[in-house]
Amino acid sequence: MLSYQHIYHAGCIADVHKHSILSVIFSHLILKGKALSYFETHAGRGLYDLESQEAQKTKEADMGIERVLKDNVFPKEHPYLQIVEKSRLLYGNRIYPGSPIFAEYLLGNEDQIHLMELHPQEVNFLRKTPHKSNVHIHFRNGFEGVLGLAPPTPRRGFVFIDPSYEIKNEYGVVLEFVKKLHRKWPEGIVAVWYPKLKAGHHESMVEEILELDLKNIIVSELEFADKKTCKGMYGSGMLIVNCPFGVNDAISDCKDRLEVYYKN
Numbered sequence: 001m002l003s004y005q006h007i008y009h010a011g012c013i014a015d016v017h018k019h020s021i022l023s024v025i026f027s028h029l030i031l032k033g034k035a036l037s038y039f040e041t042h043a044g045r046g047l048y049d050l051e052s053q054e055a056q057k058t059k060e061a062d063m064g065i066e067r068v069l070k071d072n073v074f075p076k077e078h079p080y081l082q083i084v085e086k087s088r089l090l091y092g093n094r095i096y097p098g099s100p101i102f103a104e105y106l107l108g109n110e111d112q113i114h115l116m117e118l119h120p121q122e123v124n125f126l127r128k129t130p131h132k133s134n135v136h137i138h139f140r141n142g143f144e145g146v147l148g149l150a151p152p153t154p155r156r157g158f159v160f161i162d163p164s165y166e167i168k169n170e171y172g173v174v175l176e177f178v179k180k181l182h183r184k185w186p187e188g189i190v191a192v193w194y195p196k197l198k199a200g201h202h203e204s205m206v207e208e209i210l211e212l213d214l215k216n217i218i219v220s221e222l223e224f225a226d227k228k229t230c231k232g233m234y235g236s237g238m239l240i241v242n243c244p245f246g247v248n249d250a251i252s253d254c255k256d257r258l259e260v261y262y263k264n
């Protein structure tokens with residue numbers, strides 16, 4: 001039973017951290033001009049209506065994207081901002097774009113984009129949005145789906161793993177998935193998003209991935225609440241394996257901008 005719906009959290013500060021990092025990686029990857037394969041294990045619905053009842057119930061976007069836009073946290077030319085603005089121009093000011101939209105707008109037409117989503121309602125939303133012909137939507141378990149297609153053609157590529165971590169053992173599932181994926185496709189870039197929770201469930205997953213001794217691992221962790229007093233998520237983490245050479249500074253810059261801002 002899938003109960004998590006990202007609409008309750010769309011545009012929150014963790015989304016800004018996650019999507020700004022994805023944006024700088026996509027913008028870097030297209031510079032080479034060589035086609036690539038991109039996969040999302042957990043795509044979500046693609047476009048989120050921040051005026052919907054669900055989003056208004058939590059109002060998480062108020063402290064995330066809306067605050068970041070109001071205070072010009074990112075410069076105008078930043079790819080993250082460009083895609084938020086492009087989505088709003090196309091679909092209205094109530095919209096927040098999800099990870100599939102950042103990928104579709106920032107990657108090239110030659111790149112093959114595979115989006116996996118298991119929730120029938122979310123996949124229906126994703127299918128309703130017009131997509132380019134290089135975008136393939138799969139209504140299936142993303143862990144199985146990506147392993148089934150890896151290594152892909154073109155072999156140059158990137159997998160983004162963004163589960164809801166509703167069940168505690170999902171951290172272990174991600175760890176095993178990263179190991180299996182790496183055996184099948186050692187050169188693939190892999191990005192894992194995870195929440196930083198007081199219970200610390202993410203810690204062993206991150207430590208064990210680091211111990212696998214894979215190449216070019218970058219970890220970006222943003223803390224936006226006080227761990228001691230906060231009841232839920234106090235931070236957002238993104239771990240990248242085979243991180244492309246030359247993008248580290250842009251990844252740190254995303255975190256630095258948000259960190260300085262949220263500390264004030």
Ligand SMILES: C[S@@+](CC[C@H](N)C(=O)[O-])C[C@H]1O[C@@H](n2cnc3c(N)ncnc32)[C@H](O)[C@@H]1O
Pocket residue numbers: 002004005006040041042043044045046097098099100116117118119122140141142143162163164
């Ligand atoms: C955190 S949300 C994804 C958000 C999206 N990546 C973004 O940044 O816009 C997680 C999504 O994974 C879906 N999901 C949960 N388990 C899944 C699985 N095993 N395979 C594919 N999708 C799954 C949920 O329905 C939910 O839409």
